Amino acid sequence: MADAPVVAVRGEAYREVAPELARFTVTATARDRDRESALTRLAERAAAVRVLLDSAEPAIERRETGELRVWPETRRSGERVVAYHGSVSTTVTVTDFTALGELMLRLAEQDQVEVSGPWWSVRRDSPAYREARHAAIADALTRAREYAEALGARVTALVELSDARMAAEPLLARAGGGVGGLAGGAAPELELDPRPQPVEAAVEARFTISEPVLG
The missing domain is CATH 3.30.110.170 (Protein of unknown function (DUF541), domain 1)
Known part of the structure; x- marks a missing residue:
């Protein structure tokens, strides 16, 4: 042999x-001349995002807080601070695609909130x-x-x-560009077509x- x-x-x-999973990010931002006011607004907007995500818990498999950023905006010359910026991002993984579009639009309705995604994937x-x-x-x-x-x-x-x-x-x-803030009123319906993996x-x-x- x-x-x-x-x-x-x-x-x-x-x-x-x-695909078996869809992932998107939601980022709350704030800007104010006063640092404490900027931080307070950021905390309030992040809390509003958390409330919406809590209400959609059955469709969410995982959520993770990502980068928290707070930084001063200065004039081009010198170090004089003219405003303070803050942002905090959360990555959300969803398994129920029927609820995905509505959830993303509801989040995008919030003041100074950016939604980006979704990204489709298969479980490891x-x-x-x-x-x-x-x-x-x-x-x-x-x-x-x-x-x-x-x-x-x-x-x-x-x-x-x-x-x-x-x-x-x-x-x-x-699946497409980020979803920015929407005008007030009932959120429009959004149907998403999952991309084969x-x-x-x-x-x-x-x-x-x-x-x-x-x-």
Whole structure:
């Protein structure tokens, strides 16, 4: 068996699957000539965002406070402070896409709040990756059998199998520009079309084959 002919192949699989998660960011900002007033406004606006997110808790899988920034605005010359700025961002991960558009618009209605996203993705442990890996192995075996058949031989055993590249990380695909603040009144309806996510897998395999029939 050690001297048996060997065929080396690469098996690949590519799938497009429905996203499982949607992520967006919501940022509250404030500006005032007085530092304490700027901070107070920022805290109030961040609290209003939290209230809205609390009300949408069933659709939210995860929320994380990101960067908090407070900085002075100075004149072009010198260090004289003319105003203070502040911002705080929250990243929200949603699993219920039917509630996503309404939630983003409700947040965008808030004073001095910016909403950006969504970015679609597949869970790291999604069955789609397992299915892609199985398909890549099946592709490698099919190719090996085809090469062996062309030589008048058959595949006899697997010598080695390796992961040529890890299954693609969930890709984040932005659906459009950020949603700015909206005028007062009832929020308009917004339907979002989830973007299919690519899932890939590739393997490299070596198989022994029976003695080729040449000539």
